[in-house]
Amino acid sequence: MIRSLRGMNDTLEPEESQRFSYFIETASRIARNYGFRFIETPQLEETALFKRAVGESSDIVGKEMYQFIDKGENSVCLRPEGTAGVVRAFIQNKYDRQEQTQRFFYHGTMFRYERPQKGRLRQFHQFGCESFGEVSVLEDLSMILMVRNIFDALGIAFTLKLNSLGDQNCMPSYREKLVGFLDAHEAQLCEDCQRRKTTNPIRVLDCKNAACQALYATAPKLMQNLCRSCESDFNTLTAHLDVQGVAYEIDTHLVRGLDYYSKTAFEFVSTEIGAQSSIAGGGRYDRLVEFLDGRPTPAVGFAIGIERLMELIKMPELEREGYYFGALDEHAISKLYILGMNKRRSAKVMIEYNARNLKAHLKAADKANARFCAILGENELSSGTIWLKDLVEKTESEIAQEAL
RNA sequence: GUGGGAUUAGCUCAGUUGGUUAGAGCACUGGUUUGUGGUGCCGGGGGUCACGGGUUCGAGCCCCGCAUCCCACCCCA
Numbered sequence A: 001m002i003r004s005l006r007g008m009n010d011t012l013e014p015e016e017s018q019r020f021s022y023f024i025e026t027a028s029r030i031a032r033n034y035g036f037r038f039i040e041t042p043q044l045e046e047t048a049l050f051k052r053a054v055g056e057s058s059d060i061v062g063k064e065m066y067q068f069i070d071k072g073e074n075s076v077c078l079r080p081e082g083t084a085g086v087v088r089a090f091i092q093n094k095y096d097r098q099e100q101t102q103r104f105f106y107h108g109t110m111f112r113y114e115r116p117q118k119g120r121l122r123q124f125h126q127f128g129c130e131s132f133g134e135v136s137v138l139e140d141l142s143m144i145l146m147v148r149n150i151f152d153a154l155g156i157a158f159t160l161k162l163n164s165l166g167d168q169n170c171m172p173s174y175r176e177k178l179v180g181f182l183d184a185h186e187a188q189l190c191e192d193c194q195r196r197k198t199t200n201p202i203r204v205l206d207c208k209n210a211a212c213q214a215l216y217a218t219a220p221k222l223m224q225n226l227c228r229s230c231e232s233d234f235n236t237l238t239a240h241l242d243v244q245g246v247a248y249e250i251d252t253h254l255v256r257g258l259d260y261y262s263k264t265a266f267e268f269v270s271t272e273i274g275a276q277s278s279i280a281g282g283g284r285y286d287r288l289v290e291f292l293d294g295r296p297t298p299a300v301g302f303a304i305g306i307e308r309l310m311e312l313i314k315m316p317e318l319e320r321e322g323y324y325f326g327a328l329d330e331h332a333i334s335k336l337y338i339l340g341m342n343k344r345r346s347a348k349v350m351i352e353y354n355a356r357n358l359k360a361h362l363k364a365a366d367k368a369n370a371r372f373c374a375i376l377g378e379n380e381l382s383s384g385t386i387w388l389k390d391l392v393e394k395t396e397s398e399i400a401q402e403a404l
Numbered sequence B: 001g002u003g004g005g006a007u008u009a010g011c012u013c014a015g016u017u018g019g020u021u022a023g024a025g026c027a028c029u030g031g032u033u034u035g036u037g038g039u040g041c042c043g044g045g046g047g048u049c050a051c052g053g054g055u056u057c058g059a060g061c062c063c064c065g066c067a068u069c070c071c072a073c074c075c076c077a
Helices: A014-033 A047-054 A059-063 A083-092 A137-154 A170-184 A191-199 A201-206 A210-216 A228-243 A306-312 A330-343 A358-367 A378-383
Strands: A044-046 A066-069 A075-078 A102-111 A123-132 A159-164 A262-269 A278-284 A299-305 A323-327 A349-351 A372-376 A385-390 A395-400
Touching: A014 A102, A014 A123, A014 A137, A014 A306, A044 A047, A044 A083, A047 A059, A047 A075, A047 A083, A083 A102, A083 A123, A083 A299, A123 A137, A123 A306, A137 A228, A137 A262, A137 A278, A137 A299, A159 A228, A170 A191, A170 A201, A191 A201, A201 A210, A228 A262, A262 A299, A278 A306, A299 A306, A323 A330, A323 A358, A330 A349, A330 A372, A330 A378, A358 A372, A372 A378, A378 A385
Parallel strands: A323 A349, A323 A372
Antiparallel strands: A044 A075, A066 A075, A102 A123, A123 A299, A159 A262, A262 A278, A278 A299, A372 A385, A385 A395
């Protein structure tokens, strides 16, 4: 038997597939309310795009990319995240030449070559939003509030972690301070952090090593080294979150895994789903558009990991819907089929192709979660009627076939 | 890439110190004497016990290998 590849799953169980669609519908609806429109970009892109956008120092680019050479000898890559492709499309279509703010949402499959575990797959789905051209921190706020809206709509509990990563003014000087600190304590650093010190020193802050964490408690904090504009934006953001009644936790060690973030960084965490607890992450990336050869354009975005939410989504009770059509006799099937097809113009209709007794049909209608069970038998055929039972009201009637 | 656990029916799982024809519940399906479901009763189909070797008179059970899944590390959504 041929099986799906490791870490690549099918979504076909009724409940799972319903949850998935329900999530997409809910999140899309809310994103539209915030002025975002749907964008679809290719799943396969030039490898260079991700190397430049995500950053060579990240694990994603370093060891998790589905990268290969295609038949035209191009180095291509299945997208490991959504932002890079959207930014590329934004620039390629010259939207960076327009002054107007542009807002996009997307959803689709992402690929990372990792060892699968709970909440982590090789092929997985993200829902994300990207906003271009807006410098105001209120846009960062709107992003966070949108995620809150989505999770509230789905009945998902979360905690919000916030940090500011600074900008080109304050980040470089902070980085120097931090490197100075790391140099002074070099001997105490774990192996990974010694490497990070030269490749991407900020990443030491989210090191999982307990000894390192103890050490970094005394390290200089970015939060205390922000420039005036970063600090004021951050204060505006938190003040508004207070007004909106959104609880947050400032986490000075929250450093997003992707290199392109600046200023606001946030992460939504669930406490109910095991080790892979990050259910949404995002922040500002004001430099990325120009890194990818576009005109300098401020931007902010987030992504939600759909698989990690699946078990958390509280589905509304599904109601009985549509019709089940069944025949009691073999020679009634043809007529039944015609009536059912007519009804399909206006309603959901299931047509059973085999003649069965009434009880079997009612069972099947019930199981199919139909609202009405329409039966054609000997009596109805001769009188030009059809027997109809409402499975909710438990009422039944015989109506003219044309009245269906 | 590194560890740990698991793998028996479509699903969830039993299966004794190695011993006849491998079981249950759910699901599916048929019937239950007049054409009435979601909830009664009776029946039925469905398994190369993941796969490949080995030990043994005999392996679902013991040993080795391998694959996949799960959990965790790393990292991230």
